[in-house]
Amino acid sequence: MTTTADRPVGARFGTEDTPEEAAFRAEARAFFEGVSERRTDRDETGNYFAMADNDPETHRRHVERNRDAQRRIADAGWAGFCVPEEYGGRGGERWQERIFRQEQARFTIDTGLFAVCLGMVLPTILAHGTEEQKRRHIPSMLQGGEIWCQLFSEPGAGSDLAGLTTRAVRDGDEFVVNGQKVWNSGAHHADYGALIARTDVDVPKHRGITYFLVDMRLPGVEVRPLRQATGVAHFNEVFLTDVRIPADCVLGEVNGGWGVAQTMLMNERNVIGSGGMGVGFGDYLRMARELGVTDDPTIRQALAAAFIRAQAAARAGRQPGPETSVGKLVASLHSAANGDLGLQIQGAGGMLAGPDAFRRGMFQQMFVGQWGMRIGGGTEQIQRNVIGERVLGLPGEPRPDKTLPFKDLPQNG
Numbered sequence: 001m002t003t004t005a006d007r008p009v010g011a012r013f014g015t016e017d018t019p020e021e022a023a024f025r026a027e028a029r030a031f032f033e034g035v036s037e038r039r040t041d042r043d044e045t046g047n048y049f050a051m052a053d054n055d056p057e058t059h060r061r062h063v064e065r066n067r068d069a070q071r072r073i074a075d076a077g078w079a080g081f082c083v084p085e086e087y088g089g090r091g092g093e094r095w096q097e098r099i100f101r102q103e104q105a106r107f108t109i110d111t112g113l114f115a116v117c118l119g120m121v122l123p124t125i126l127a128h129g130t131e132e133q134k135r136r137h138i139p140s141m142l143q144g145g146e147i148w149c150q151l152f153s154e155p156g157a158g159s160d161l162a163g164l165t166t167r168a169v170r171d172g173d174e175f176v177v178n179g180q181k182v183w184n185s186g187a188h189h190a191d192y193g194a195l196i197a198r199t200d201v202d203v204p205k206h207r208g209i210t211y212f213l214v215d216m217r218l219p220g221v222e223v224r225p226l227r228q229a230t231g232v233a234h235f236n237e238v239f240l241t242d243v244r245i246p247a248d249c250v251l252g253e254v255n256g257g258w259g260v261a262q263t264m265l266m267n268e269r270n271v272i273g274s275g276g277m278g279v280g281f282g283d284y285l286r287m288a289r290e291l292g293v294t295d296d297p298t299i300r301q302a303l304a305a306a307f308i309r310a311q312a313a314a315r316a317g318r319q320p321g322p323e324t325s326v327g328k329l330v331a332s333l334h335s336a337a338n339g340d341l342g343l344q345i346q347g348a349g350g351m352l353a354g355p356d357a358f359r360r361g362m363f364q365q366m367f368v369g370q371w372g373m374r375i376g377g378g379t380e381q382i383q384r385n386v387i388g389e390r391v392l393g394l395p396g397e398p399r400p401d402k403t404l405p406f407k408d409l410p411q412n413g
């Protein structure tokens, strides 16, 4: 029997839907029933471990499954809710996308590798792209033909992203790019990268950056996977050596890339803030029941707090704008607290790892993995800065480097 608590985070079915939403939800669910299977606890554990399997053949199959799933969604007319029909989208509304994703979370069909492409790059191209760029990329993105990665962070530029030093120098109809990026999620699967690089050192740092749409197969692009504490090789270093990028791959204006990057970062926080971790409140409740600790008053309190957080995470920051920092921060704190909760419920068993542990150590992995969620997409401290300055209107941080030409700044290490 399915109880309310068994439902995934954010998927509150029935009671809160308007008749229009309920009809749409039923239609979406019928679609998924036709092309996929309902997700079970076992699938969730399996998926989590598939991500930790670094075998190239497992990765290849994972990529193929994702492409196939996205193609099926597009062929059935469900792709691109906020994308005009002329670019292959459905031309729907944001609430429809939310319900569609909630329903998808109940099934095994996986399109997670398209999160950067569809959730972050596509809206950025829609907002800043030329007509030719929109037609070149968007229909193919929706059809599962393009996996994208984000090439923003560098060893010396994370929170201070505008301090980046990767250079792009114009040479006729091309830009020649040299530098190093790091922490690039999924770059080892990606067909394209969204790159920001410095095109002018004589102006203040935010004003000399350009945003490029880069084919990852270009000569000079080298991707080296990095392994995280969880054992998953999810992100990479990307080295760019004399990479020649055609000038028609500049998105927005030359030296106007900071504004373009902001569009992508706001969409990134929205994706993270409205995503959740795949493991929902029901998974914790089930674990507490299986381990026979639901009578423990501290565990009961912790579960109640987790339920409230799950509700808050599902509601926060749905519109791309500075408010998405609220959603990202809520998701981040939720991830931290749930990481701890998983081990709290297990008690002394929380010290075990791997096959000896409950669900083969999935919750131990989540405990270690919480910091990825808390740092990726901008740290908790940076989200608090954005909320303070751009949502609450508090005085900004002192930024003495805002007006000096980039070349006169002390360089990051």
Ligand SMILES: Cc1cc2nc3c(=O)[nH]c(=O)nc-3n(C[C@H](O)[C@H](O)[C@H](O)COP(=O)(O)OP(=O)(O)OC[C@H]3O[C@@H](n4cnc5c(N)ncnc54)[C@H](O)[C@@H]3O)c2cc1C
Residues within 6 Å of the ligand: 149, 150, 151, 152, 153, 154, 155, 156, 157, 158, 159, 160, 182, 183, 184, 185, 186, 235, 371, 372, 373, 375, 376, 377, 378, 379, 380, 381, 382, 385, 397
């Ligand atoms: C799982 C994961 C996935 C990622 N995926 C990608 C990706 O696909 N593409 C990509 O380009 N990058 C990616 N990143 C990189 C991520 O964006 C950066 O790690 C993040 O922005 C922090 O930068 P940093 O690591 O250089 O830390 P730093 O900026 O060096 O920060 C170190 C510490 O100082 C604090 N701090 C820094 N500045 C301030 C300030 N002004 N006020 C208060 N505190 C401050 C930070 O909060 C942090 O605690 C990913 C990171 C993770 C963990």
